[in-house]
Amino acid sequence: MEASPSRCLFLLFLFTCWLFLEVAAEVQGSSDGDSQEPVRLTDVPAAMEFLAAAEVAVIGFFQDLEIPVVSLFRSMVQKFQDVSFGISTASEILAHYNITGNTISLFRLVDNERLNVESEDIESIDDDKLSRFIAINSLHWVTEYNHVTAIGIFNSIVQIHLLLIMNKASSQYEESIQKYQKAAQLFQGKILFVLVDSSVKEHGKVISYFKLKDSQLPALAMYRTVDEEWDTLPIEEVSVEQVQNFCDGFLAGKLLRENRDAKEKTPKVEL
Structure with a gap:
């Protein structure tokens, strides 16, 4: 009994697919093998x-x-x-x-x-x-803060930490973190860059420590471990220039929150 042309084509198709899957599996296995070895x-x-x-x-x-x-x-x-x-x-x-x-x-x-x-x-x-x-x-250019990495962050020889506090689910997150990473490389060895996901309930303590409100997020927060000096900068979006200016100002001893506090304490005079 002879097989019909359509049946032969179908069997050829199955055989080709089988070969493709076999080759793909071998390639994947080889790739995985390479990636799993030091x-x-x-x-x-x-x-x-x-x-x-x-x-x-x-x-x-x-x-x-x-x-x-x-x-x-x-x-x-x-x-x-x-x-x-x-x-x-x-x-x-x-x-x-x-x-x-x-x-x-x-x-x-x-x-x-x-x-x-x-x-x-x-x-x-x-x-x-x-x-x-x-x-x-494992501290990277930008290290995400959690209960495990917190130990390494505070044990780092770098005494000044910059926190980007923002919701990782935000539509601006991917673009923001890329710019934040670029800025981090400008301050290698001087400032440790950290990401704090504001959507995590446990991170509310970090936000309140810097006296920030949810309405002020995203924000940058700078902290120096030796004297616990800190500063904050609420932002609408992250830019390399903005992060760089904030870091340079803190390193130079200029605290933005002191200016904000002074303005809040200045009594309003009615005209």
Whole structure:
């Protein structure tokens, strides 16, 4: 019994689709496999280039890749998609970064800080401890404030923090955060840029601390940890120039809220 031309075409179509799905699955699997592995660093220039390209990077410096912590380290890649992971056993790299034993180091551009999990701690580290170490210390150009990142933010060597307080569901959010990130790079090592989502109920305490009302949001709030000095600037939209001017003013000791308070205290004179 001969198959009809239409049936042959249908079978050919199914076979082509099957091949396409197989190839797509292989490509996806290969891509996923690559993304789930730390970058292998073989020399110092490669390591330096790797770090220069990442806001936050974690490198596993190991004497031997057969030790148990290596598999734990590899598993972190899937958990932290916004962190770059590298791994190295090259003696010249270990010497360049003063590594004398198995060490996991977190590097961040925002304040040029490097934090280490040293050899003695690595022997007892588990999934929860390593995950917490990375989560707490992963400070980006703009770090979103929450109960985990708050620890890393206040432990940063940068003592001045700028908060953008706005609703992430706002139609202006995407454009605003891009401009905010650009401004953050102008103050690397001087000011830590933070995002506070005003729609989160628990963040009401942050808003009230700066004496802001919902009607004044979005707003910028500056805070210095050493003396708890602060200032605020309600804004209609975020611009790089506006953020830069506000930061420059605070660094120069000019507080906008003092001018606002003075105007509010000035008695009105009837004509």
